[in-house]
Amino acid sequence: MDIRVGNGFDVHAFGPGDHVVLCGVKIPHSQGLLGHSDADVAMHAVTDALYGALASGDIGQHFPPSDPQWKGAASEIFLRHAVRMSESQGFRISNLDCTLICEFPKIGPHAAAMRTEMARLMDLDVTRVSVKATTSERLGFTGRGEGIACIATVCLVTA
Numbered sequence: 083m084d085i086r087v088g089n090g091f092d093v094h095a096f097g098p099g100d101h102v103v104l105c106g107v108k109i110p111h112s113q114g115l116l117g118h119s120d121a122d123v124a125m126h127a128v129t130d131a132l133y134g135a136l137a138s139g140d141i142g143q144h145f146p147p148s149d150p151q152w153k154g155a156a157s158e159i160f161l162r163h164a165v166r167m168s169e170s171q172g173f174r175i176s177n178l179d180c181t182l183i184c185e186f187p188k189i190g191p192h193a194a195a196m197r198t199e200m201a202r203l204m205d206l207d208v209t210r211v212s213v214k215a216t217t218s219e220r221l222g223f224t225g226r227g228e229g230i231a232c233i234a235t236v237c238l239v240t241a
């Protein structure tokens with residue numbers, strides 16, 4: 083069996099708005115996230131982890147931010163592309179784990195919905211999808227509430 087592991091990391095800054103979208107779930111918040119697409123920092127990190135496992139570049143290469151067609155795009159377009167690439171190269175996703183790093187909004191109350199939505203988008207059993215969160219103890223840009231970071235790991239196995 084061929085096993086591939088990939089990691090992904092992403093950051094988006096807070097800006098004006100009344101909600102954020104994380105793992106495809108809309109979460110009410112006093113600010114939004116800035117970004118060319120819908121700024122779903124978690125979905126971007128997972129997508130990059132998939133590209134990483136395939137050694138196939140990164141999200142910015144496949145969907146250049148300079149290309150106006152991706153302005154405001156739903157990040158599931160990017161995720162689905164990476165999932166399809168995995169499948170077309172003979173892999174299935176064994177599991178994924180992503181960790182959001184922020185002080186606010188609190189992720190815990192939304193984690194179950196986020197797992198369910200990611201599992202749906204990736205056609206996975208929800209037990210293979212982990213979404214968790216931590217703060218950075220008020221240190222650094224996440225600690226100062228300037229934005230949200232996310233780190234993700236995926237494991238691909240031969241289908």
Ligand code: MG
Binds near residue numbers: 093094117121126
């Ligand atoms: Mg991003």
